[in-house]
Amino acid sequence: MLGRMLLHAAAVGLAAGLVGSAFFVALELVQRLVLEDLAGYRPLRAAGERVIDDPATSVFRPWLLWVLPGLGALGGGLFALLFRGPRSWAAAAMYPQASPWHVHCASVPASVGKYKGQSSVDVHGVGSAVQ
Numbered sequence: 192m193l194g195r196m197l198l199h200a201a202a203v204g205l206a207a208g209l210v211g212s213a214f215f216v217a218l219e220l221v222q223r224l225v226l227e228d229l230a231g232y233r234p235l236r237a238a239g240e241r242v243i244d245d246p247a248t249s250v251f252r253p254w255l256l257w258v259l260p261g262l263g264a265l266g267g268g269l270f271a272l273l274f275r276g277p278r279s280w281a282a283a284a285m286y287p288q289a290s291p292w293h294v295h296c297a298s299v300p301a302s303v304g305k306y307k308g309q310s311s312v313d314v315h316g317v318g319s320a321v322q
Contacts, residue, residue: 217312219243225263230255270309 219242226232231251 214308214312216242217308221312225259226256230259232256267311 222234223243226234228249229252231249232255233251
């Protein structure tokens with residue numbers, strides 16, 4: 192009994208670690224492409240911290256640092272809007288106490304999990320380094 196529980200715990204830990212690592216690499220890739228290559232922004236990093244090799248030098252465009260986080264948030268919002276489920280989810284988010292979704296303790300639809308990661312990478316990958 193204990194051996195099976197430890198095996199399940201190890202499998203869950205391994206899966207969570209792999210998904211977390213893939214999410215981190217996806218964030219680094221979006222940051223590299225959008226902030227470093229497009230805007231020319233170079234975040235200060237410790238030695239050996241870079242996941243992806245140093246990009247070629249590009250021209251620094253400070254005005255894009257004001258535009259890109261908004262575009263990332265807009266892209267994430269549009270992505271969530273296009274791939275959301277029933278239209279009642281918007282009403283459920285605005286009025287949770289009146290929503291049958293919350294009253295009947297329904298589970299989160301499976302389609303939410305598919306697109307949540309991509310939307311998070313869009314939003315955080317663009318705006319995370321600009322602080």
